Amino acid sequence: MSAKRKVKVAFFDFTCCEGCQVELTNLSDPIFVGLLDHIEFVEFREVMKERTTEPIDIAFIEGSFTRESDRARLEDIRKRASIVIAYGACAATAGINAMKNHTTDYKEFVYGKDASMPHLETQKALPVSAAIKVDYALHGCPMDRAEFVRVVSHLLHGKQPVIPNYPVCVECKMRETVCRYDLNDHCLGLVARAGCGAPCPADGIPCEACRGFWDHPNEEAIEEILVSKGGLPAERAKEKSRMFTATMRRDAQ
Amino acid sequence: MSQNISVNVHHLTRVEGHGNIVVDVRNGKIEKMQWQVPEAPRFFEAMVRGRHYTEVARITSRICGICSIGHTLASVKATENALGIQITPQTFKLRTIIKHAENFDSHVLHIYFLVAPDLFGAPSVFPLVPTHTEVVVRALRMKRLGHEWGSLLGGRTTHPNRVIPGGFAEYPTEAELKNLKQRLINLQPDLDATVQTVLSVADKVPSFERPTEYMALSSDTEYALYDGVIQTVMPDGTKQRWPVAEYRSCTNEYVVPQSTAKYAKNKMGSYMAGALARFNNNYGLLHPEAKKLAEALKFKPLCFNPYMNSVAQLVEVVHSVKDSIRLLDEVLDAGYRPEDLAKPTKSGRGQGAVEVPRGILFHDYGYDNNGMCTGGNCIIPTNQNHGNIQLDLEALVPKLLAAKKDERAIELGLEMLVRAYDPCISCSTHYLKVEFKR
Numbered sequence: 001m002s003a004k005r006k007v008k009v010a011f012f013d014f015t016c017c018e019g020c021q022v023e024l025t026n027l028s029d030p031i032f033v034g035l036l037d038h039i040e041f042v043e044f045r046e047v048m049k050e051r052t053t054e055p056i057d058i059a060f061i062e063g064s065f066t067r068e069s070d071r072a073r074l075e076d077i078r079k080r081a082s083i084v085i086a087y088g089a090c091a092a093t094a095g096i097n098a099m100k101n102h103t104t105d106y107k108e109f110v111y112g113k114d115a116s117m118p119h120l121e122t123q124k125a126l127p128v129s130a131a132i133k134v135d136y137a138l139h140g141c142p143m144d145r146a147e148f149v150r151v152v153s154h155l156l157h158g159k160q161p162v163i164p165n166y167p168v169c170v171e172c173k174m175r176e177t178v179c180r181y182d183l184n185d186h187c188l189g190l191v192a193r194a195g196c197g198a199p200c201p202a203d204g205i206p207c208e209a210c211r212g213f214w215d216h217p218n219e220e221a222i223e224e225i226l227v228s229k230g231g232l233p234a235e236r237a238k239e240k241s242r243m244f245t246a247t248m249r250r251d252a253q
Numbered sequence: 254m255s256q257n258i259s260v261n262v263h264h265l266t267r268v269e270g271h272g273n274i275v276v277d278v279r280n281g282k283i284e285k286m287q288w289q290v291p292e293a294p295r296f297f298e299a300m301v302r303g304r305h306y307t308e309v310a311r312i313t314s315r316i317c318g319i320c321s322i323g324h325t326l327a328s329v330k331a332t333e334n335a336l337g338i339q340i341t342p343q344t345f346k347l348r349t350i351i352k353h354a355e356n357f358d359s360h361v362l363h364i365y366f367l368v369a370p371d372l373f374g375a376p377s378v379f380p381l382v383p384t385h386t387e388v389v390v391r392a393l394r395m396k397r398l399g400h401e402w403g404s405l406l407g408g409r410t411t412h413p414n415r416v417i418p419g420g421f422a423e424y425p426t427e428a429e430l431k432n433l434k435q436r437l438i439n440l441q442p443d444l445d446a447t448v449q450t451v452l453s454v455a456d457k458v459p460s461f462e463r464p465t466e467y468m469a470l471s472s473d474t475e476y477a478l479y480d481g482v483i484q485t486v487m488p489d490g491t492k493q494r495w496p497v498a499e500y501r502s503c504t505n506e507y508v509v510p511q512s513t514a515k516y517a518k519n520k521m522g523s524y525m526a527g528a529l530a531r532f533n534n535n536y537g538l539l540h541p542e543a544k545k546l547a548e549a550l551k552f553k554p555l556c557f558n559p560y561m562n563s564v565a566q567l568v569e570v571v572h573s574v575k576d577s578i579r580l581l582d583e584v585l586d587a588g589y590r591p592e593d594l595a596k597p598t599k600s601g602r603g604q605g606a607v608e609v610p611r612g613i614l615f616h617d618y619g620y621d622n623n624g625m626c627t628g629g630n631c632i633i634p635t636n637q638n639h640g641n642i643q644l645d646l647e648a649l650v651p652k653l654l655a656a657k658k659d660e661r662a663i664e665l666g667l668e669m670l671v672r673a674y675d676p677c678i679s680c681s682t683h684y685l686k687v688e689f690k691r
Contacts, residue, residue: 015295018269019318019411025362026400026410029393033382041379047366048377049266066295096315099300106299117510122294141315142411203408203415204422208311233623236305243304243312 007057007156010043011087012077014063014070015097015125020088020143021046021062027145035149038156056080058155060087060138064097064125071131078132083155085136086128089244092137093212097125098246101253127247136161139211141244144196164195165215168207171198180206186230188241191217210244219250256281256654260664265671267367267377269319270678274667276650286650288643288671290512292678298629306332306418306597306624313616313631314412317677319362321412322355322403323609324616326479327631330605331616332418336624337598344420344592346580349479351406351416352607353573353580356478358399358410359610360528360566360573363675364451365392368563371669372454388450395443398436402577405433419594427589434581437574444571448546451567455550458564459666462557463648464488465641466521467530468503470608476531476538476572478608485519486534490555497606500615504632514678516640517632523640526612527674528565529556540579543572559645560673566610597624611635611677635677642674 011021021044024032042052059081065074078084089095100106101124128134138148151161168189172179180187180201187201192209200207219241226237241249258278265272271292277285300312310328314321326348333340340348365388366378375381382389400410405425407413415422425433470477471484471494483495483503495503506515518524532539532547536554539547547553547568552561602619612634619627646667653663 013271017315017318017321019315019321022318022362023411025366025393025396027393028397029390032393033390036379036382044377045264045266046269047267048379049370050376050379051266096300096312097295099312100296103299106296117508122296142318142409199408200414202423205311205414205417208308236625239303243308 006038006040008042008052008055009039009058009060010041010052010056010077010081011046011060011062012043012073013045014061014074014091014128015066016063016088016090018046018062019141020138023142023145024148027149031149035152039152054080056082058083058085058152060085061091061128061134062087063128064090064094065128065131066097066122066125068123074128074131083135084128084132085138085151086134087138088143089139089141089210089212090125091128092139093245094125094127094247095141095210095244099242101125101246102242102251124253125247137163139163139193140196141210146197147195164193166194167214168192168194168196168198168201168209168211170194171196172201175202177202181225181229184231186226186232186240188222190225191219191222191241208243209241213241213245213248217248258654258660258663260660260667262664262668265668267370268672268676268678269317270676272671272676272678274646274664274671276646276663276667278650278654281654283650283654286647287511288639288646290514290639290678292513294513297631301618301626301629304626306336306620306626309618309626309629310417311412311414313629316631316633318411319359319677320355320609320611320614322351322407322410322416323607323614324631325407325413325416326352327605327607327609327614327616328618329416329418330607331603331618332605332620333595334603334605335601335618335620336418336603338419338595339598340420340595341592343584343587343589344595345479346584347406347421348416350577350580350584351403351413352479353577354399354403354406355410356608356610357570357573358396358403359675360570361392361395361399363610364447364563364566364570365389365396367672367675368669369450369454371665371672372457391443391446395440395447398440402433402437405429417594419596420592424591427585430581430585430589434578434585437578437581440574444574447567447570451564452550455564459560459669460558461560461649461652461670463559463645464557465644466519466524467533467555468519468524468526468613468637469531469534470606470613471534472538474538476535476540476576480607483606483613484534485524486555487520488555488557492534497604497615500604500606500617500632504615504637506632506636512639514639515636517637518640523644524637525559525641526634526637527562528569528610529559529562530612531608532556532565532568539568540572540575542575543568546571559641559670562673562675566675600624609634611675612637633677635674638674638676642671642676645670
């Protein structure tokens with residue numbers, strides 16, 4: 001990309017809380033204004049009225065794919081964008097939206113007699129990659145701001161971004177956080193994808209694997225450890241990782 | 254001219270979530286006037302069933318990325334009520350301070366990034382970067398402070414991890430709290446400049462009035478944000494209160510075909526929640542500095558102009574800064590120290606309510622003897638406002654037509670009206686269910 005032309009960046013949102021977009025406004029003024037020296041936002045509905053039908057260099061897609069009717073919009077974004085990035089847990093793995101996937105009664109239970117109304121259409125929550133090709137994923141709920149800046153910077157320099165693929169435990173050790181299991185608690189850090197810097201155990205709560213599993217999670221072992229070392233009842237241990245990794249579990253439907 | 258107007262704002266911009274405005278006028282007669290909410294429903298109810306009480310706030314926080322502190326607080330309050338967990342006075346004050354942080358943070362975002370472009374005649378904040386650099390940099394600086402203020406207590410502001418049932422999982426140091434207090438004191442020039450910025454465009458705030466019912470948390474001792482009872486004020490000034498446990502009897506949610514979010518009403522056809530509702534209910538308990546600002550703006554209760562919601566937010570920005578300084582002094586003077594978590598003493602059902610930036614928020618859960626969640630319900634401010642937005646639009650369109658406004662001006666006026674409510678549409682289609690299974 002030439003030094004003069006700014007990279008055209010767009011943000012799109014599907015089924016999500018838009019918290020990952022809000023995180024951009026927390027970047028602080030020097031970083032945010034600095035980014036604007038290199039990139040141009042061409043579409044970002046949450047903060048911009050401007051829209052575009054032109055080609056996009058990098059499209060960030062937030063939110064899960066939960067309605068067949070959203071497929072055409074996703075395909076249109078893919079067609080226009082050189083690089084598509086799944087932005088945040090909902091887009092990368094379907095995140096918390098997939099917690100309902102193993103149940104079958106959610107629609108009737110929520111809408112009762114109105115469940116068949118056409119505008120209430122929904123399906124299992126899926127990652128954006130279930131509808132279109134995704135080039136990179138920014139994991140986490142919310143996504144990590146430092147990782148966002150790093151990935152954008154790598155792309156601007158024509159480098160391939162490296163997304164960590166090792167457990168959160170590594171990052172707890174690096175920052176010398178006492179293990180939750182040694183504090184009579186439990187944790188999913190053993191199977192969770194790192195890259196966040198492990199803020200949750202340091203803040204006194206277990207890792208809930210909001211960045212999804214890393215590539216080689218030992219699911220049998222984590223269930224066993226949640227019981228033997230974490231003191232969880234067997235049934236709770238079995239369900240534990242459903243909060244953010246429902247689509248990645250070995251029982252995913 | 255005989256007016257034919259067609260407004261079709263598909264996916265309104267500069268709001269959280271997806272909403273459409275559809276207006277169809279033929280020969281001066283309004284054929285269709287709808288505020289539509291097509292946001293994808295998310296079924297949080299199916300997610301909290303069977304989860305442990307320590308996980309529930311972590312799940313329902315994800316209803317909203319802008320007000321996740323408020324969802325977390327409402328959730329832990331409901332859980333604490335259900336499980337008989339008594340928090341300490343220090344926890345109460347620290348939670349009030351983080352509630353202030355969220356309202357400050359969100360109001361700054363709304364005033365500067367979502368509303369101001371309309372008043373400056375720009376489509377978004379980005380074209381203002383070269384022309385109004387100082388204002389944009391100030392906005393980002395204040396936004397960042399709001400984020401750091403909330404993160405100091407919550408660990409982070411988007412889905413805070415330190416706020417858990419019984420208290421806090423981790424605490425800032427005393428020095429960090431003192432530093433926060435100093436930064437809030439040092440914010441004064443930015444606050445003054447913000448007021449000046451708003452004053453410079455105040456004449457652009459449309460004049461439109463529609464008396465309605467206003468609902469907010471209310472308390473005898475403070476401008477209620479973290480805690481209080483339900484109160485409404487009617488157009489004639491009559492006030493009535495209800496305990497939070499009776500929230501269903503005054504929210505009365507119902508389903509409409511143009512929306513995946515439920516609507517709500519109480520004594521009138523609709524009611525309003527949010528900064529203007531709080532201002533109208535609780536004006537007397539605002540910090541003196543905030544009242545002084547309201548007086549300077551000739552802004553007093555009862556105000557029936559929904560566009561003034563953004564101005565009420567500005568008044569609350571000042572209130573949240575000043576009241577947090579007071580609370581920080583109290584916490585530090587009382588011998589601040591990290592405290593152990595308060596423990597559950599029973600099982601059962603409980604409710605919690607807080608004022609999030611967009612209005613009153615209710616969470617309600619049941620728990621079995623093992624602390625596992627049996628059912629939940631949340632009622633979100635934006636749901637409560639959808640009906641009021643619709644009635645406002647119905648009252649506003651004929652006025653704009655009578656004033657011979659063209660299609661573009663009508664569209665902008667309607668967009669600005671919806672934006673003034675600062676709707677949080679993802680929130681309103683969260684879908685937590687009303688039924689409890691034991």
